[in-house]
Amino acid sequence: MNFDLQLAGKRVVVTGGTRGIGAAVVELLSRLDARVVATARSQPKQPIENVHYVAADLATPDGVRAAVDAAAHHLGGIDILINVAGGSSAPAGGFARLDDDEWAKALDLNLMSAVRMDRAVLPAMIAQGSGVILHVTSIQRVLPLHDATIAYAAAKAALSTYSKALSKEVTPKGVRVVRVSPGWVETEASVDFLGGIAANAGTDYEGARKMVMQALGGIPLGRPAKPNEVADLIAFLVSPRAESISGAEYTIDGGTVPTA
Template sequence: MSFDLELTGKRVLVTGGTRGLGAAVVELLAGLGAHVLATARTLPRAPVKGVHYMEADLASAEGARQAGEATLHHLGGIDALINVVGGSSAPAGGFAALDNAEWANALDLNLMSAVRLDRALLPAMIAQGSGVILHVTSIQRTLPLPEATTAYAAAKAALSTYSKALSKEVTPKGVRVVRVAPGWIETEASVAFVERIAAEAQTDYEGGRKRVMDGLGGIPLGRPAQPREVADLIAFLVSPRAASISGTEYTIDGGTVPTV
């Protein structure tokens, strides 16, 4: 007996959809029959067949506006919005290294990109009486790492709080809002990071991997998550199979967060 997620024909926008987790989500949903539009700052080298890609800088108000308009035009509407875009390029050095520009960058990319795109697409969902918004947050909202990602962690915490408030407002109107909080995901970018750590420590990749896990306080599962594993959770949550789930955050971190 198959477990059909009933995503065939669903109109889905995935932000940050050309690399890492976003690319895994796009590939999975397209394979499940969804009509997918993916945005990112750069187009993919190997696009997924049938997926429409759009270059957009969602850290800017104009980029979010363009992405919203393109989604409604190309897909003819919207059934699910999956906000994967986010990250941090802040320098190491703790709070003193984070000037006003770094704080603004973190908030624009990790919080305001979702707020602006929600604002652009929610009216269409409310008008049809159905839709799903999924925000990818981070375990750093409860387990912040101060060396370089204080602003990122704070922005993700704000995104989680905003998402909860939004769910209470729009769920009665037929629009579900859910969150997924990943821990360390072994994406192409994280592989490069581990390789650099390993080289600096004069060890192999597994040694570098262990150093990163130790820096997180350990991962009881013994390894980071793979992008497809997180994508599987996201696909379920935006599907009709999860029709009773709204306002909730799901952590997928291999047990990294040590508290309830």
């Protein structure tokens, strides 16, 4: 017997929905017959037929406004918002390499994009008395890597704190807010990143993979997570099957973080 997540017909917006975790979420929700709008800076290489894509830069207020307006017009309303958009392009070299512009980029993409998206969709969710908002944070909020991702880690920590506060405000009004905190996930960007490490270190892909796991202090599972594994968790949490869950954060990291 299938475990029905009861997502058929749900109107869903997924940010960062064309690559990595976001693309896996979009693909899964589409198979579960949800109505999905995916937003990202560019169109996907292989679009899914029944998914509507909106090209927008969510690191800017104008991009958020355009994405939400297009999604609301296409769907007629929004039941679920999944904020996946995030990442870091900061240079290596520690805190001294991160000027104000780098900090602003990290905060706009990893924190403010979600804050602005939430602010745009929440009034309608509250008016209809129902809705789900999910934020994808990162284990770097508690296990930051100092070389290049200090600003990213700080932004994700802020996103987690903001999300918890938001849940306490809007859950009594019918809107659940939950968080998923992935560890290292082997996305397309991660594969490219490992290729660069391998070239610089004079090793192969598997050698680079082991180097990253060692830098994280080890992954007891023995491998990074896969995007579809994170998508499975997200789909459950935004579904009616999880309707008593709000304000919580779920770590999916293969045991990387050494404390609960």
